[in-house]
Amino acid sequence: MTDALPEPEERLPEAAIGLWRLVLGLWCLGLLIASLAVAPLADDLGMPAWLLPLVVAGAGAAAVVVIPRLRWRRWRYDVRDDEIDLRAGLWTIRRTLVPIRRVQHVDTESGLLQAFFDLASVTFHTAAGATEIPALRRAEAERVRSQVAELARTRDDV
Numbered sequence: 157m158t159d160a161l162p163e164p165e166e167r168l169p170e171a172a173i174g175l176w177r178l179v180l181g182l183w184c185l186g187l188l189i190a191s192l193a194v195a196p197l198a199d200d201l202g203m204p205a206w207l208l209p210l211v212v213a214g215a216g217a218a219a220v221v222v223i224p225r226l227r228w229r230r231w232r233y234d235v236r237d238d239e240i241d242l243r244a245g246l247w248t249i250r251r252t253l254v255p256i257r258r259v260q261h262v263d264t265e266s267g268l269l270q271a272f273f274d275l276a277s278v279t280f281h282t283a284a285g286a287t288e289i290p291a292l293r294r295a296e297a298e299r300v301r302s303q304v305a306e307l308a309r310t311r312d313d314v
Contacts, residue, residue, distance in 0.1 A: 164234035164241040171273045172291035176224035184216030258282040259308040264297045
């Protein structure tokens with residue numbers, strides 16, 4: 157019988173919550189604008205024109221407050237000698253193990269909004285696709301990228 161792997165322990169920085177709130181807030185703002193555009197059609201359905209924008213604004217505000225913190229609480233990762241262990245998910249928790257020997261290359265990326273929060277993402281590419289740690293401090297992202305690249309090179313040499 158094999159022993160189960162321990163849960164990953166490394167957390168994303170709390171700045172990820174701010175980034176995710178900003179991104180979700182921008183999406184909700186877009187939905188609010190769209191709901192304001194279709195509000196005049198509510199009369200045809202027998203609803204007050206203000207109802208849909210009010211519901212969208214309320215649901216958006218609740219989502220911006222709750223979802224990013226919940227997402228942050230669920231995100232964990234570990235970089236081990238043989239694998240990268242990721243655990244994430246909002247409603248369904250997904251656990252992903254990426255074998256180091258399968259990693260072909262590693263990228264870091266920091267977009268405009270990530271840079272505002274001094275964050276970067278790290279993406280591990282394998283033949284099966286890409287897996288990402290979405291929001292690390294830039295220095296930590298570079299350290300993780302270097303560590304995984306070195307481990308992948310070492311595994312190839314064996």
